[in-house]
Amino acid sequence: KQEVTQIPAALSVPEGENLVLNCSFTDSAIYNLQWFRQDPGKGLTSLLLIQSSQREQTSGRLNASLDKSSGRSTLYIAASQPGDSATYLCGIKEAAGNKLTFGGGTRVLVKP
């Protein structure tokens, strides 16, 4: 059974600092991994999708890496802004059409 862990559970940084969010998983036989952002009381917004065959994906200030052999993915957010304050979730899909298994999330606060 796939288990997904996100550490730290919460993170507070001053504006401008780079953010590093970690996601680890127990079963390396994955189909893809998605990083999401969730604002309080809201739904999930997809940030980046990494297929099993890929090592990283980039979008603007966001970069996500995937290392299946070590069971880890890292989301980097460069030059953080107060608007980046949210909870970030990683979700792992083990096969096409299957559910996502989520980590517990990292709650980020970027202080002006």
Place this chain on the structure above:
Amino acid sequence: SAVISQKPSRDICQRGTSLTIQCQVDSQVTMMFWYRQQPGQSLTLIATANQGSEATYESGFVIDKFPISRPNLTFSTLTVSNMSPEDSSIYLCSVEDRGGSSYNEQFFGPGTRLTVL
């Protein structure tokens, strides 16, 4: 990418009553998923709904408590039956669709925030 709407966005209900949540997608999708997010927790899958067949429920969730309908490829409903305060959660509808890339990506609706008194 798929655009998903949910109704209602939030509701406050009395214990023992039932609430039906609607999920509408702007494109035809094969699989729709219903997740629950309890306060301060991550997301847990309730069931997978395919058009034309019975929903498949995850361990710990049963059809009598969470009946699901999937009448066509763009719509689904989830009912939370005989509610108790423990059912207070955000309920999220999700679909798998081709996003901006050529890969299947998961998209989520805005959620329904349910409070049971």
